[in-house]
Amino acid sequence: MADNNSSRADALGVSPGEVEQFRGYLMRYALLQLRDQTSAEDVVQETLLAAVEGGDRFSGKSTVKTWLTGILKHKIIDQVRRQSREQPLLQGEDDECSEADVVDALFRADGHWQNFxxxxxxxxxxxxxxxxxxxxxxxxxxxxxxxxxxxxxxxxMELSTEEICKELDITATNCWVMLHRARLSLRECLETKWFGRV
Amino acid sequence: MHIPTCRETSALLSQTQDRKLTLFERVGLRLHLVVCNGCRQFERQLAFMRSAVKRYLERDDHPPR
Incomplete structure (x- = not known):
């Protein structure tokens, strides 16, 4: 029976070469979230190691990529928790404009877009x-x-508002406000730097 | 019936990606969008930005074997 189990593990095991091909994807994923090359490299390296070492835990029910992403997600969330302990969301707005400033700049007093x-x-x-x-x-x-x-x-990471609130200890309203601000600023940047020039 | 401003509409459009709006909010949103091309553009741009993040992640990947 033991033999049976090990051959099954071999069949479903994941080789280093197999996980390595996803390094680029995992790096982009980690870097977008963590915005720091060293932390991103660390979590990706840990993920690949964990995957090779625990390859027999790969159930084969999902793709290798989905499985790796799941491992990476857990490691990133640990990092995000650490980051948000060091830089809590609701304190120290000094390094960035306050919510009102960013959104105010984009709209007129009557609520119309400054630039449509x-x-x-x-x-x-x-x-x-x-x-x-x-x-x-x-x-x-x-x-x-x-x-x-x-x-x-x-x-x-495709977390729900509820999950984000729980991780960062903010209210749902706060979360929506921050997402709105994020989307407005990404939009503004893409329009100015890319679409405005086409 | 209060028809939302562009600023309020942009917030509602953003929240459409995060939660189910109330019927009241959806009606106000639609009424605004009918008359406002700028907010209709923003609606399309939000969808584009969401898909762009996904495409960015998948960009150089080798097809799965």
Whole structure:
């Protein structure tokens, strides 16, 4: 019986080569969320190690990539918890403009857009352009730290508002406000740096 | 019936990606969008930004074997 079990583990095991091909994907994922090359490299390295060492735990029910992403997600959440202990969301707004400032700058007093969002045409074309992704990376980096943290938890890690609130100890309203601010600033940046020039 | 401003509409459009709006909010949102091209553009841009994040992550990947 023991033999049976080990051969089953071998069949489902994951080789180092197999996980290595996902390093680029995992790095982009970690970097968007953590915004720090060293921390991102650390969590990706730990993920790949954990995957190879615990390869027999790969059930084969999901793809290797989904499985790796799951491991990475846990490691990133640990990091985010540490980051938010060091930089709590609701304290020390000094390194970034307050919510009101960012949104106020984009709207007139009567609630109209200061500059109405432009027609981006068929923005899907940009996705095929390597230079668009450089702009995208730059705009992501330009987002204020805490705003980006919430935005990436929602869009990269695909956590629900409830999960984000729980992790960061903020209210749902606060979370929606930060996501709104994040999307407005990403929009503004992409329009100014990319779509405005096409 | 209060028709939301662009600023309020942009917040509602953003929240559409995070929660189910109330019927009241949805009606106000639709009424605003009918008359406001800028907010209609923002609605499309939100969808684009969401898909762009996903595409960014998948970008250079080798097809799964």
């Amino acid at each position: 969002p432009a027609d981006w045409g068929d923005p899907g074309n940009a996705l095929e352009n390597k230079r668009f992704w450089e702009t995208f990376e730059m705009c992501a980096r330009l987002m204020p730290v805490k705003t980006a943290r919430v935005f990436m938890m929602r869009e990269v």
